[in-house]
Amino acid sequence: MNNPITKAIAPGIILGAILLGLVPLISFAIERGGFLNAGIDPAIVHVLWFTLKQAFLSTSISVVLGIFVSRALSRRQFLGRELLLSLLAVPLAMPAIVVVLAITAIYGAQGLLGGGFNLYGLNGILLAHVFFNFPLATRLIVEALNTIPQENFRLAEQLNFSGRAIFHNLEWPVLRNTLPRICGLIFLLCAASFVIVLTLGGPSATTLEVAIYQSLRQDFDVARALNLSLVQILLCLALIFAAGKMALHNSALSSFKTTTIRRDGQSAAAKAFDLLALTIALLLIGPPLIALIVSGITYLNFNLQACVTSIAIALPAALLSVSLAWALARHDNFATHVAALATLIVPPAVLATGWFLALRRFDESLLVVIISIIALNTLMALPFSVSVLAPAFAQITQMHGRLCAQLNISGWNKLRRIDLPMMRRPLAQALLMSFVLSLGDLTAVTLLGTQGLVTMPSLIHQQMGHYRGNDAGGTALLLAAFCFALTLIAQRLGKSND
């Protein structure tokens, strides 16, 4: 399984999908005269600057908060811990406008806090981005911290390590290795954010993604869209390269069992600190989620067709995404990093347009539409599942790599005896994340969907487009409740398997 050909399969599939989008678009642009001569106007510099600024700030706040909250969650057992962890999975499935409305219910002009908070501008954008991304950061970091061998904590306890020493010697090496990836993911998500930036941005906010969307949609200027995408691609590659340089491979002790129980952090100061972190977390995501319940509870409407369609798209997308992520995470290098982030580097609107051109011969059939929606969802969930699987794989390699090499265990045997048993928990996590993300997807279904294909998020969108904001609230609550229940169940199952 380690020969170069099998290594190249997953990145090859992804590269193929990207080329299937870009090549028809480029030839379309060339047919209609000029591609590289379309030029880039100076207004883009202003757009770029704002994009980078808000993404940088959103990422920093989300990740710093995520570190403290995940640490508190990792080293403490308390009533409601699982509930909180499951709640943190909910924002992943929420369409952006639902979150914006939930936030205005708290911080808005008629909000619970009395309207003293100026929501429109950088403030509001940051608040919404942190609401989305600090839970993501937390869940990813909890997963990473879980890969620290149990023995290390026992050893640290025997040696009477201080909290600081534990952080420095046990936690930091793992964080050091995974944070660049997590930061990169969140940065790209925020940079590509669209609905939040426009809706909460005040009179004039704009981002590179909006500019690309505008040139594709309003002006149908394919050449300009491609040029702007090129700017985005170059920026992203530079960023990923820098993040890769920062990640160091740690050399922790090997172990046969990853962390299940920790007994560190018992000092009063540590307890107070964790309490503070958890309180902030709860205050950040709690009130908007309660607002979501309050606004939706009296308008619950169950649309079976939308539910079934959503699941029928999300399930295969999650399975495919995790399979690809598995292959990518096994071989952690620059190429696989880039491949995992494909849809954050090449805008989905560009991909979808290109795919349509390439596949339109077949678009008579609903099947092709559904397959392309699943494919786009697969690619969009990829960065999330790779972020969960990569640290776990790194850990296995460290622990068993040499032993396997000595005993000549490889291929199917290694998969069955070593990888699968060790990876069960992260695999379940990755599957859940991709599923929840695809369930909440509005991008792929909007870009590619036709023929009355209605998913839960597109139902929310339709209801809002027809003055039915209240019904949309009900549908959103249903979606949130479904994801919450699913995460809770998955967590329980994961636990009973330990």
Add this chain to the structure above:
Amino acid sequence: MKKLAVCLAALLPFAAAAHAKETLTVYTYESFTADWGPGPKIKTAFEKTCDCEVNWVALGDGVAMLNRLKLEGIDTKADVVLGLDTNITDEARALDIFGKHGIDVTRAKVPGGWTDQEFLPYDYGHFAVVYNSETLKNPPKSLDELVNGDPSQKIILEDPRTSTPGLGFMLWMKTVYGDKAADAWKKLKPRILTTAPGWSEAYALFTKGEAPMVFSYVTSPAYHIVEEKTDKYKAANFSEGHYLQIEVAGLIEGSKEHALAQKFLDFILTPDFQNEIPTTNWMMPAGATTVALPEAFNTLVKPAKTLLYTPAEVNKNRKTWIDEWMKAVNE
């Protein structure tokens, strides 16, 4: 020819099933075909008049439909396209795939009359600033009062790059202020709470009480009166006149179902189609109806003057005007 053979071969398995009935493929926008939109009833009504089936292909909105047509060109699967508006018909015409509708244009009842031989209107609506009369006691009586009014009373707008009403408002500013539009935008800027990507987002923020005003349609208050039994939302009547949106349909010249497509366009201006429009699409009917409009429609603002650029003017200037808007609000 080779292409055709491949297509035919690919279609063979479906041929048996499709042969039983003629199928009319209609491109339209999503909210038209939603359960509570006009689509389902109109499909049933038209299918009663012919031994055929209406196949809706729902795309995001009018602009998304136009882009789909640009990608497909002459090979489009559509027989009829329903849901473009006059801001984009000039671009659609330039694709050279639409044929003459052959319908008597005097049957179309839209402000200013109708002469277009390729596109046929099916409904229209004047844009308007809609306000909450409980929180805004002195609504602006003109666009100029809106532009120069109290900056603490905010309005939620839509982005002209991503939304049809957004483009409508920009064009409205342009018809009223002409060369001075950029200055007017600068004066208006402090009153803009935010510029949402679409009408849905803007209207949702408005009904949550984020601002007392939103840019929407003259007909919006009718929805709240009919469905929610409240008349607190009102449209402001502007003395300069109101900008108009006319939604149109057209038939594809190369369609294999040309006769059926023509029959559908004829159907569009009959009461069976038009009766559905007011309370499902919340727009004004563009043809004769047999069911009286709900009482709520009588309470709506009746614009004294209609403002509208020709499709050619919009097509020629849109890019320049959007750049002008962007520069003005970004300064």
